[in-house]
Amino acid sequence: MTEVSVQVVSELVRAAGRGERQAEELLCQRFAPVVRAFARRRLRGRDAVEEFAQDALLLMIEALRQARVEQPERMGGFVLGICRTLAFDRARQRERRQALWHSYGHALQSVMVEAAEREPYEVAHLEDCLSQLSKRARDLLRLGYVEARAHEEVAAALEISPANARVMRHRTLASLRDCMSQRMSWEVA
Amino acid sequence: MSRPRAPFEALDAYQSGLMPDAEATQLEEELFAAAAAGADDEARLVDLLARLGQFLLPRGGWDIGSTRARVDELVAAGLRVQVLSALAGAPGEPLLLPKIDDDAQLVVTHVPIDVRGYDSVDVVVEKLDGTELKTFRDIGFEPSDGTVYALCEAPLARIAAKQRHVRSRILGMRGGRQHVVAVFETRQD
Numbered sequence: 001m002t003e004v005s006v007q008v009v010s011e012l013v014r015a016a017g018r019g020e021r022q023a024e025e026l027l028c029q030r031f032a033p034v035v036r037a038f039a040r041r042r043l044r045g046r047d048a049v050e051e052f053a054q055d056a057l058l059l060m061i062e063a064l065r066q067a068r069v070e071q072p073e074r075m076g077g078f079v080l081g082i083c084r085t086l087a088f089d090r091a092r093q094r095e096r097r098q099a100l101w102h103s104y105g106h107a108l109q110s111v112m113v114e115a116a117e118r119e120p121y122e123v124a125h126l127e128d129c130l131s132q133l134s135k136r137a138r139d140l141l142r143l144g145y146v147e148a149r150a151h152e153e154v155a156a157a158l159e160i161s162p163a164n165a166r167v168m169r170h171r172t173l174a175s176l177r178d179c180m181s182q183r184m185s186w187e188v189a
Numbered sequence: 190m191s192r193p194r195a196p197f198e199a200l201d202a203y204q205s206g207l208m209p210d211a212e213a214t215q216l217e218e219e220l221f222a223a224a225a226a227g228a229d230d231e232a233r234l235v236d237l238l239a240r241l242g243q244f245l246l247p248r249g250g251w252d253i254g255s256t257r258a259r260v261d262e263l264v265a266a267g268l269r270v271q272v273l274s275a276l277a278g279a280p281g282e283p284l285l286l287p288k289i290d291d292d293a294q295l296v297v298t299h300v301p302i303d304v305r306g307y308d309s310v311d312v313v314v315e316k317l318d319g320t321e322l323k324t325f326r327d328i329g330f331e332p333s334d335g336t337v338y339a340l341c342e343a344p345l346a347r348i349a350a351k352q353r354h355v356r357s358r359i360l361g362m363r364g365g366r367q368h369v370v371a372v373f374e375t376r377q378d
Contacts, residue, residue: 010224033236034224040204045253076225108203116244131253135327146242151205173197186349
Protein backbone atom coordinates (compact mmCIF):
# COMPACT_ATOMS: atom_id res chain seq x y z
CA MET A 1 0.00 0.00 0.00
CA THR A 2 0.97 3.63 -0.30
CA GLU A 3 3.62 4.51 2.24
CA VAL A 4 2.38 6.91 4.85
CA SER A 5 4.92 9.34 6.22
CA VAL A 6 5.86 8.41 9.75
CA GLN A 7 6.52 12.03 10.56
CA VAL A 8 4.70 13.12 13.70
CA VAL A 9 1.52 14.95 12.87
CA SER A 10 2.31 17.99 15.00
CA GLU A 11 5.55 18.50 13.08
CA LEU A 12 3.66 18.35 9.81
CA VAL A 13 1.12 20.85 11.09
CA ARG A 14 3.86 23.27 12.13
CA ALA A 15 5.69 22.80 8.84
CA ALA A 16 2.46 23.45 6.95
CA GLY A 17 1.95 26.57 9.04
CA ARG A 18 5.36 27.76 7.87
CA GLY A 19 4.13 27.40 4.32
CA GLU A 20 5.75 24.06 3.48
CA ARG A 21 3.50 22.66 0.77
CA GLN A 22 4.86 19.14 1.05
CA ALA A 23 3.68 19.00 4.65
CA GLU A 24 0.20 20.00 3.51
CA GLU A 25 0.25 17.25 0.94
CA LEU A 26 1.32 14.67 3.53
CA LEU A 27 -1.45 15.77 5.86
CA CYS A 28 -3.96 15.43 3.03
CA GLN A 29 -2.71 11.93 2.31
CA ARG A 30 -2.87 11.06 5.98
CA PHE A 31 -6.43 12.19 6.57
CA ALA A 32 -8.09 11.55 3.19
CA PRO A 33 -8.99 7.90 3.95
CA VAL A 34 -10.77 8.63 7.23
CA VAL A 35 -12.47 11.72 5.87
CA ARG A 36 -13.87 9.54 3.08
CA ALA A 37 -14.89 6.91 5.62
CA PHE A 38 -16.75 9.64 7.52
CA ALA A 39 -18.47 10.70 4.30
CA ARG A 40 -19.39 7.16 3.27
CA ARG A 41 -21.33 6.75 6.48
CA ARG A 42 -23.48 9.76 5.63
CA LEU A 43 -23.63 9.99 1.86
CA ARG A 44 -24.49 7.68 -1.01
CA GLY A 45 -22.65 7.71 -4.28
CA ARG A 46 -18.98 8.17 -4.98
CA ASP A 47 -19.34 11.72 -6.28
CA ALA A 48 -21.01 12.88 -3.08
CA VAL A 49 -18.33 11.17 -0.99
CA GLU A 50 -15.54 12.68 -3.05
CA GLU A 51 -17.06 16.14 -2.90
CA PHE A 52 -17.36 15.97 0.87
CA ALA A 53 -13.77 14.75 1.22
CA GLN A 54 -12.44 17.52 -0.97
CA ASP A 55 -14.36 20.14 0.99
CA ALA A 56 -13.09 18.86 4.33
CA LEU A 57 -9.48 18.75 3.13
CA LEU A 58 -9.70 22.17 1.56
CA LEU A 59 -10.92 23.56 4.86
CA MET A 60 -8.08 21.77 6.62
CA ILE A 61 -5.54 23.39 4.30
CA GLU A 62 -7.13 26.75 4.82
CA ALA A 63 -6.88 26.34 8.60
CA LEU A 64 -3.24 25.30 8.31
CA ARG A 65 -2.31 28.30 6.22
CA GLN A 66 -4.12 30.64 8.52
CA ALA A 67 -2.38 29.03 11.53
CA ARG A 68 -5.70 28.24 13.19
CA VAL A 69 -4.64 24.82 14.48
CA GLU A 70 -3.96 25.68 18.09
CA GLN A 71 -3.05 22.17 19.25
CA PRO A 72 -1.11 20.53 16.42
CA GLU A 73 -0.78 17.32 18.41
CA ARG A 74 -4.58 17.02 18.32
CA MET A 75 -4.86 17.38 14.57
CA GLY A 76 -7.02 14.25 14.31
CA GLY A 77 -9.68 15.82 16.50
CA PHE A 78 -9.37 19.06 14.60
CA VAL A 79 -10.02 17.37 11.26
CA LEU A 80 -12.88 15.38 12.75
CA GLY A 81 -14.36 18.66 13.94
CA ILE A 82 -14.18 19.97 10.40
CA CYS A 83 -16.03 16.91 9.15
CA ARG A 84 -18.75 17.19 11.76
CA THR A 85 -19.30 20.86 11.10
CA LEU A 86 -19.53 20.17 7.39
CA ALA A 87 -22.01 17.40 7.94
CA PHE A 88 -24.26 19.80 9.82
CA ASP A 89 -24.12 22.51 7.24
CA ARG A 90 -24.12 21.14 3.73
CA ALA A 91 -26.23 23.83 2.14
CA ARG A 92 -23.92 26.74 2.90
CA GLN A 93 -20.92 24.68 1.87
CA ARG A 94 -21.89 24.37 -1.79
CA GLU A 95 -21.41 28.03 -2.48
CA ARG A 96 -18.17 28.26 -0.54
CA ARG A 97 -16.72 25.25 -2.31
CA GLN A 98 -16.31 26.99 -5.61
CA ALA A 99 -14.25 29.76 -4.07
CA LEU A 100 -12.10 27.33 -2.10
CA TRP A 101 -11.48 25.15 -5.10
CA HIS A 102 -10.37 28.12 -7.11
CA SER A 103 -7.93 29.23 -4.40
CA TYR A 104 -6.50 25.97 -3.07
CA GLY A 105 -7.57 23.24 -5.50
CA HIS A 106 -4.08 22.50 -6.73
CA ALA A 107 -3.08 21.23 -3.27
CA LEU A 108 -5.43 18.23 -3.60
CA GLN A 109 -3.81 16.76 -6.68
CA SER A 110 -2.18 13.87 -4.89
CA VAL A 111 -5.31 12.47 -3.25
CA MET A 112 -7.75 12.63 -6.15
CA VAL A 113 -8.90 9.69 -8.26
CA GLU A 114 -7.19 11.23 -11.26
CA ALA A 115 -3.89 10.94 -9.38
CA ALA A 116 -4.03 7.19 -9.97
CA GLU A 117 -2.34 7.74 -13.31
CA ARG A 118 0.72 8.84 -11.40
CA GLU A 119 0.69 5.69 -9.26
CA PRO A 120 1.29 2.97 -11.85
CA TYR A 121 2.82 0.55 -9.39
CA GLU A 122 -0.08 0.80 -6.94
CA VAL A 123 -2.58 0.38 -9.77
CA ALA A 124 -0.70 -2.66 -11.07
CA HIS A 125 -0.50 -4.15 -7.60
CA LEU A 126 -4.22 -3.73 -6.98
CA GLU A 127 -5.07 -5.17 -10.38
CA ASP A 128 -2.77 -8.12 -9.74
CA CYS A 129 -4.43 -8.80 -6.39
CA LEU A 130 -7.96 -8.41 -7.75
CA SER A 131 -7.33 -11.04 -10.41
CA GLN A 132 -6.58 -13.57 -7.69
CA LEU A 133 -10.00 -13.14 -6.09
CA SER A 134 -13.07 -15.09 -7.16
CA LYS A 135 -15.45 -13.32 -9.50
CA ARG A 136 -18.02 -13.05 -6.73
CA ALA A 137 -15.50 -11.40 -4.40
CA ARG A 138 -14.46 -9.00 -7.15
CA ASP A 139 -18.07 -8.10 -7.87
CA LEU A 140 -18.69 -7.49 -4.20
CA LEU A 141 -15.78 -5.06 -3.94
CA ARG A 142 -16.62 -3.32 -7.20
CA LEU A 143 -20.26 -2.79 -6.33
CA GLY A 144 -19.61 -1.73 -2.76
CA TYR A 145 -16.52 0.41 -3.00
CA VAL A 146 -16.12 1.52 -6.59
CA GLU A 147 -19.76 1.98 -7.55
CA ALA A 148 -20.65 2.88 -3.92
CA ARG A 149 -23.91 0.91 -4.04
CA ALA A 150 -25.93 0.55 -0.86
CA HIS A 151 -25.27 -2.49 1.28
CA GLU A 152 -28.61 -4.18 0.54
CA GLU A 153 -28.25 -3.49 -3.17
CA VAL A 154 -24.89 -5.28 -3.27
CA ALA A 155 -26.31 -8.29 -1.44
CA ALA A 156 -29.29 -8.42 -3.80
CA ALA A 157 -27.05 -8.21 -6.88
CA LEU A 158 -25.05 -11.18 -5.62
CA GLU A 159 -28.19 -13.04 -4.54
CA ILE A 160 -27.01 -13.48 -0.98
CA SER A 161 -28.28 -12.18 2.34
CA PRO A 162 -26.96 -8.85 3.64
CA ALA A 163 -25.40 -10.69 6.59
CA ASN A 164 -23.53 -13.06 4.27
CA ALA A 165 -22.45 -10.15 2.10
CA ARG A 166 -21.00 -8.42 5.14
CA VAL A 167 -19.01 -11.46 6.23
CA MET A 168 -17.78 -12.02 2.71
CA ARG A 169 -16.73 -8.38 2.43
CA HIS A 170 -14.69 -8.51 5.65
CA ARG A 171 -12.94 -11.68 4.51
CA THR A 172 -12.31 -10.34 1.03
CA LEU A 173 -10.86 -7.11 2.37
CA ALA A 174 -8.60 -9.09 4.69
CA SER A 175 -7.39 -11.20 1.73
CA LEU A 176 -6.82 -8.09 -0.31
CA ARG A 177 -4.86 -6.49 2.51
CA ASP A 178 -2.65 -9.60 2.77
CA CYS A 179 -2.01 -9.52 -0.96
CA MET A 180 -1.32 -5.78 -1.04
CA SER A 181 1.10 -6.03 1.87
CA GLN A 182 3.35 -8.36 -0.12
CA ARG A 183 5.31 -7.77 -3.28
CA MET A 184 3.81 -9.13 -6.47
CA SER A 185 4.62 -12.76 -7.15
CA TRP A 186 6.11 -11.79 -10.50
CA GLU A 187 8.74 -9.77 -8.69
CA VAL A 188 9.75 -12.17 -5.95
CA ALA A 189 9.80 -15.50 -7.77
CA MET B 190 -8.19 1.25 16.00
CA SER B 191 -8.39 -0.98 19.05
CA ARG B 192 -11.99 -2.14 19.08
CA PRO B 193 -13.56 -5.46 19.97
CA ARG B 194 -14.85 -5.87 16.41
CA ALA B 195 -12.64 -7.43 13.74
CA PRO B 196 -10.55 -4.82 11.87
CA PHE B 197 -12.72 -4.37 8.81
CA GLU B 198 -15.98 -5.12 10.58
CA ALA B 199 -16.01 -1.89 12.57
CA LEU B 200 -15.15 0.26 9.58
CA ASP B 201 -17.71 -1.52 7.44
CA ALA B 202 -20.48 -1.17 10.05
CA TYR B 203 -19.54 2.47 10.45
CA GLN B 204 -19.54 3.32 6.74
CA SER B 205 -22.67 1.37 5.93
CA GLY B 206 -24.62 3.19 8.65
CA LEU B 207 -25.30 -0.01 10.58
CA MET B 208 -23.26 1.09 13.57
CA PRO B 209 -25.29 2.95 16.20
CA ASP B 210 -24.52 6.67 16.45
CA ALA B 211 -23.01 6.51 19.93
CA GLU B 212 -20.56 3.82 18.87
CA ALA B 213 -19.89 5.64 15.61
CA THR B 214 -19.00 8.83 17.47
CA GLN B 215 -16.40 6.97 19.46
CA LEU B 216 -15.05 5.19 16.39
CA GLU B 217 -14.69 8.52 14.59
CA GLU B 218 -12.46 9.79 17.38
CA GLU B 219 -10.33 6.66 17.07
CA LEU B 220 -10.24 6.75 13.29
CA PHE B 221 -9.04 10.32 13.08
CA ALA B 222 -6.50 9.82 15.86
CA ALA B 223 -5.21 6.74 14.03
CA ALA B 224 -4.96 8.70 10.78
CA ALA B 225 -2.98 11.40 12.55
CA ALA B 226 -0.56 8.71 13.69
CA GLY B 227 -0.42 7.12 10.24
CA ALA B 228 -2.00 3.95 11.66
CA ASP B 229 -5.34 3.82 9.87
CA ASP B 230 -4.51 0.74 7.81
CA GLU B 231 -8.06 -0.43 7.20
CA ALA B 232 -9.38 2.96 6.12
CA ARG B 233 -6.33 3.41 3.91
CA LEU B 234 -6.87 0.07 2.14
CA VAL B 235 -10.56 0.73 1.57
CA ASP B 236 -9.75 4.17 0.23
CA LEU B 237 -7.08 2.83 -2.08
CA LEU B 238 -9.51 0.20 -3.35
CA ALA B 239 -12.20 2.80 -4.03
CA ARG B 240 -9.88 5.36 -5.59
CA LEU B 241 -7.74 3.12 -7.78
CA GLY B 242 -10.72 0.85 -8.44
CA GLN B 243 -12.54 3.83 -9.99
CA PHE B 244 -9.52 4.48 -12.15
CA LEU B 245 -9.42 0.86 -13.33
CA LEU B 246 -13.14 0.45 -14.01
CA PRO B 247 -13.41 2.29 -17.35
CA ARG B 248 -10.07 0.77 -18.43
CA GLY B 249 -11.20 -2.84 -18.12
CA GLY B 250 -9.15 -3.45 -14.99
CA TRP B 251 -11.96 -5.35 -13.31
CA ASP B 252 -12.41 -7.70 -16.29
CA ILE B 253 -10.25 -10.67 -15.54
CA GLY B 254 -10.44 -12.08 -19.02
CA SER B 255 -12.30 -9.84 -21.41
CA THR B 256 -14.06 -9.91 -24.78
CA ARG B 257 -13.17 -8.69 -28.26
CA ALA B 258 -15.98 -6.12 -28.06
CA ARG B 259 -14.62 -4.75 -24.80
CA VAL B 260 -11.13 -4.44 -26.29
CA ASP B 261 -12.60 -2.58 -29.26
CA GLU B 262 -14.46 -0.23 -26.88
CA LEU B 263 -11.24 0.60 -25.05
CA VAL B 264 -9.46 1.32 -28.33
CA ALA B 265 -12.38 3.49 -29.44
CA ALA B 266 -12.17 5.36 -26.13
CA GLY B 267 -8.69 6.49 -27.14
CA LEU B 268 -6.63 4.21 -24.93
CA ARG B 269 -3.43 2.81 -26.39
CA VAL B 270 -4.19 -0.91 -26.30
CA GLN B 271 -1.61 -3.41 -27.51
CA VAL B 272 -2.98 -6.82 -28.38
CA LEU B 273 -0.38 -9.55 -28.09
CA SER B 274 -1.02 -12.66 -30.13
CA ALA B 275 1.25 -15.54 -29.37
CA LEU B 276 3.30 -16.76 -32.31
CA ALA B 277 4.02 -20.45 -32.67
CA GLY B 278 7.69 -21.28 -32.23
CA ALA B 279 9.46 -24.34 -33.53
CA PRO B 280 7.84 -27.70 -32.62
CA GLY B 281 8.25 -28.28 -28.89
CA GLU B 282 9.25 -24.68 -28.35
CA PRO B 283 7.23 -22.14 -26.33
CA LEU B 284 4.84 -19.69 -27.94
CA LEU B 285 6.47 -16.33 -28.49
CA LEU B 286 4.90 -13.13 -27.18
CA PRO B 287 5.99 -9.88 -28.84
CA LYS B 288 7.68 -7.10 -26.86
CA ILE B 289 5.40 -4.69 -25.01
CA ASP B 290 5.40 -1.28 -26.68
CA ASP B 291 6.84 1.57 -24.63
CA ASP B 292 3.76 3.72 -25.11
CA ALA B 293 1.14 1.02 -24.46
CA GLN B 294 -1.36 1.86 -21.72
CA LEU B 295 -3.16 -1.48 -21.72
CA VAL B 296 -1.93 -4.88 -22.84
CA VAL B 297 -4.21 -7.66 -24.02
CA THR B 298 -2.83 -11.16 -24.42
CA HIS B 299 -5.07 -13.15 -26.72
CA VAL B 300 -5.15 -16.82 -25.77
CA PRO B 301 -6.71 -18.70 -28.71
CA ILE B 302 -8.06 -21.60 -26.71
CA ASP B 303 -11.78 -22.32 -26.39
CA VAL B 304 -12.70 -22.38 -22.70
CA ARG B 305 -16.46 -22.59 -23.14
CA GLY B 306 -18.47 -25.30 -21.43
CA TYR B 307 -17.15 -24.97 -17.88
CA ASP B 308 -18.74 -23.56 -14.73
CA SER B 309 -15.61 -21.56 -14.05
CA VAL B 310 -12.11 -21.30 -15.48
CA ASP B 311 -8.84 -20.53 -13.69
CA VAL B 312 -5.43 -19.94 -15.22
CA VAL B 313 -2.40 -20.99 -13.20
CA VAL B 314 0.90 -19.46 -14.31
CA GLU B 315 4.03 -21.14 -13.07
CA LYS B 316 7.75 -21.21 -13.60
CA LEU B 317 9.18 -24.11 -15.55
CA ASP B 318 10.26 -25.78 -12.30
CA GLY B 319 6.61 -25.82 -11.20
CA THR B 320 6.79 -22.89 -8.79
CA GLU B 321 3.40 -21.23 -8.93
CA LEU B 322 3.52 -17.56 -9.81
CA LYS B 323 -0.13 -16.71 -9.82
CA THR B 324 -3.65 -18.01 -10.30
CA PHE B 325 -6.11 -15.89 -12.25
CA ARG B 326 -9.49 -16.91 -10.88
CA ASP B 327 -12.83 -17.13 -12.64
CA ILE B 328 -11.66 -15.60 -15.86
CA GLY B 329 -14.05 -14.30 -18.50
CA PHE B 330 -13.85 -15.05 -22.21
CA GLU B 331 -15.16 -14.09 -25.63
CA PRO B 332 -18.60 -15.70 -25.89
CA SER B 333 -18.50 -16.21 -29.68
CA ASP B 334 -15.43 -18.44 -29.77
CA GLY B 335 -14.45 -19.07 -26.15
CA THR B 336 -11.00 -17.50 -26.51
CA VAL B 337 -9.52 -15.37 -23.75
CA TYR B 338 -8.54 -11.73 -24.01
CA ALA B 339 -6.40 -11.31 -20.90
CA LEU B 340 -6.31 -7.59 -20.30
CA CYS B 341 -4.24 -5.59 -17.84
CA GLU B 342 -2.54 -2.27 -17.30
CA ALA B 343 0.75 -2.03 -19.20
CA PRO B 344 2.85 -1.50 -16.03
CA LEU B 345 1.54 -4.79 -14.66
CA ALA B 346 2.22 -6.53 -17.97
CA ARG B 347 5.80 -5.22 -17.93
CA ILE B 348 6.34 -6.46 -14.37
CA ALA B 349 4.89 -9.88 -15.24
CA ALA B 350 7.06 -10.04 -18.36
CA LYS B 351 10.13 -10.13 -16.13
CA GLN B 352 9.30 -13.82 -15.84
CA ARG B 353 10.24 -14.37 -19.45
CA HIS B 354 9.53 -18.06 -19.86
CA VAL B 355 6.48 -19.46 -18.06
CA ARG B 356 4.03 -22.31 -18.24
CA SER B 357 0.28 -21.70 -18.08
CA ARG B 358 -2.31 -24.27 -17.13
CA ILE B 359 -5.93 -23.53 -17.94
CA LEU B 360 -8.21 -25.38 -15.55
CA GLY B 361 -11.96 -25.70 -15.98
CA MET B 362 -14.45 -26.70 -13.30
CA ARG B 363 -17.47 -28.69 -14.42
CA GLY B 364 -19.86 -30.63 -12.21
CA GLY B 365 -17.56 -30.11 -9.23
CA ARG B 366 -14.58 -31.68 -11.01
CA GLN B 367 -11.49 -29.97 -12.29
CA HIS B 368 -10.40 -30.54 -15.89
CA VAL B 369 -7.15 -29.52 -17.53
CA VAL B 370 -8.23 -27.54 -20.58
CA ALA B 371 -4.75 -26.71 -21.89
CA VAL B 372 -1.12 -26.45 -20.89
CA PHE B 373 1.31 -24.28 -22.82
CA GLU B 374 4.53 -22.36 -22.41
CA THR B 375 5.13 -18.79 -23.47
CA ARG B 376 8.29 -16.79 -23.85
CA GLN B 377 8.27 -13.01 -23.80
CA ASP B 378 10.35 -11.27 -26.43
